[in-house]
């Protein structure tokens with residue numbers, strides 16, 4: 567029998583958990599500072615909701631099964647369909663705009679590569695009920711704010727922004743038939759990963775006729791290098807991008823307009839964006855965009871949303887590589903060292919009183935040699951060690967060691983609780 571978790575899934579040992587908890591705390595704090603409210607949903611959803619609303623690629627990766635009553639259900643691969651379902655089911659009573667966030671475990675049966683697992687946690691932040699670029703501004707600002715909180719600067723990360731509407735304008739202009747837009751976009755999305763000859767071949771298979779693949783790739787290149795306005799003229803979609811970049815203020819130094827960012831999910835309708843690590847691997851850290859018709863598609867009233875998903879896998883790798891995870895080991899206030907098992911019961915009573923006062927305490931249950939126990943206390947970053955020795959215990963006293971100054975003093979239990987522990 568194997569002791570390994572299911573392939574692609576992760577165990578979190580305490581040392582992994584510390585890092586994860588730290589990451590989640592950055593996500594939570596950033597969300598709250600930006601005025602987002604937490605929400606959650608079941609990890610299983612109706613297969614129909616997940617399959618029809620997601621991108622084609624995700625639909626193929628679902629962990630789906632039948633429950634004992636024969637219902638077709640699946641583990642969620644992303645949070646957005648559940649969010650849309652929750653909003654749609656109470657659309658009349660939810661105050662708009664809604665700013666919601668979640669940290670959700672998601673499951674995708676993916677081909678595993680570095681940074682891609684079959685299970686990951688994803689921070690989601692979404693704004694619903696705002697049609698103009700204020701929502702994109704707030705969402706992208708939140709993403710950049712969190713990246714900055716993690717210690718990243720413009721030399722480490724970039725948020726590439728595009729608009730599906732701009733790419734549609736380009737496709738129209740080079741003569742791609744509208745019914746082939748979404749397949750064409752899926753190929754364009756791979757631009758940075760695939761050599762251009764191969765891209766041309768894939769575009770030919772869409773099928774784009776004649777010299778359209780070549781002209782399309784040229785146009786994408788030109789527009790990415792700052793020529794979009796020249797190529798498309800000064801239309802509404804270009805102006806919207808200008809407004810967004812202006813609203814981002816000094817955060818705009820983190821963003822770059824890049825027409826090759828398309829994103830694989832089929833529900834995006836407007837601005838789309840992806841955060842990338844600039845160093846080793848240049849991996850995608852987070853991604854999101856505007857979805858104007860998702861709510862309607864699942865049976866709700868028309869309502870536009872914009873949001874992102876930010877996974878834990880790549881960012882933890884990147885943070886680790888750049889040594890940006892602060893030490894998050896255990897931090898005890900008091901470590902209690904009973905001389906022998908005879909003093910354990912007293913140690914429990916001291917620990918109970920310390921904890922009742924709101925300080926953390928742990929006990930050396932094994933009653934090891936004092937030197938060993940003290941070094942254990944130091945490994946647990948205890949501020950103080952409370953030593954219960956036979957001599958002092960006879961007169962109801964304990965020894966208190968300040969682990970930083972190494973100073974030791976003998977105190978009655980009453981003195982300890984009245985003075986030391988309340989300071």
Ligand code: HAM
Pocket residue numbers: 643644645646674676681682683684685686688690691692831850851852853854855872873874875876877878879880
């Ligand atoms: P997504 O691009 O599919 O978007 O995923 C968002 C992020 O989740 C990725 O950038 C990556 O950090 C992480 N991620 C996705 N799949 C995996 C995986 N197999 N292993 C590790 N990390 C992964 C969405 O899911 C959209 N629902 C985001 C969204 C929210 N759009 C609007 N609101």
